[in-house]
Amino acid sequence: MHAGAAQAGLYSDDLARCLVESTTAADKNALVKWMFATMALHPAVKSIASVTDAERTRSTRSTAELFEKLLIGSCRTQAQQAVKYEGAIALQSGFQILGQVAARELFADPNVAHGLAELEKYIDSPKIGQVLAPAQ
Numbered sequence: 282m283h284a285g286a287a288q289a290g291l292y293s294d295d296l297a298r299c300l301v302e303s304t305t306a307a308d309k310n311a312l313v314k315w316m317f318a319t320m321a322l323h324p325a326v327k328s329i330a331s332v333t334d335a336e337r338t339r340s341t342r343s344t345a346e347l348f349e350k351l352l353i354g355s356c357r358t359q360a361q362q363a364v365k366y367e368g369a370i371a372l373q374s375g376f377q378i379l380g381q382v383a384a385r386e387l388f389a390d391p392n393v394a395h396g397l398a399e400l401e402k403y404i405d406s407p408k409i410g411q412v413l414a415p416a417q
Contacts, residue, residue, distance in 0.1 A: 292363040293371035296356060297378035303355035308347055309383035315344040316380060348376070 304312070318337045321330035352360045352372075363371035387393060 290367050290371075292359070292366045293374045296359040296363040296371060296375035299356035299359040300351055300375050300379040301382050303351055304347070304379065304383075306386070309379075309386055311340070311343050311347060312380060312383045313387045315340040316384070 317330070318332045318340045321327060321332045321337075356375075360372065360375075363375065388397065
């Protein structure tokens with residue numbers, strides 16, 4: 282590992298915990314909405330996602346306000362300590378964890394879970410079972 286590299290550690294863990302604990306369900310939903318609106322720009326999904334520029338801008342502004350609230354207010358000390366001892370990468374790590382938690386909550390919604398379960402209709406389970414079965 283070179284001198285500029287940083288690893289997630291105690292302080293980034295503290296920051297991530299604070300970010301998760303300091304966000305409401307509505308905050309997490311807004312974060313996932315922003316993630317979706319941003320991912321909808323990718324050519325692979327652009328044709329199946331309908332997000333207007335105005336919606337994306339509103340979502341981006343809302344998420345920026347959330348990040349500011351968390352870094353300047355709720356998790357100020359944890360953010361300062363994480364950057365001081367682990368570098369700016371600690372911020373990325375903390376917000377990555379927050380995004381994962383927010384997405385996990387989204388996937389827990391019964392409608393989304395049902396949509397995910399639809400995949401099973403199209404999977405050839407016996408073929409996969411053969412591949413994954415222990416060798417005899």
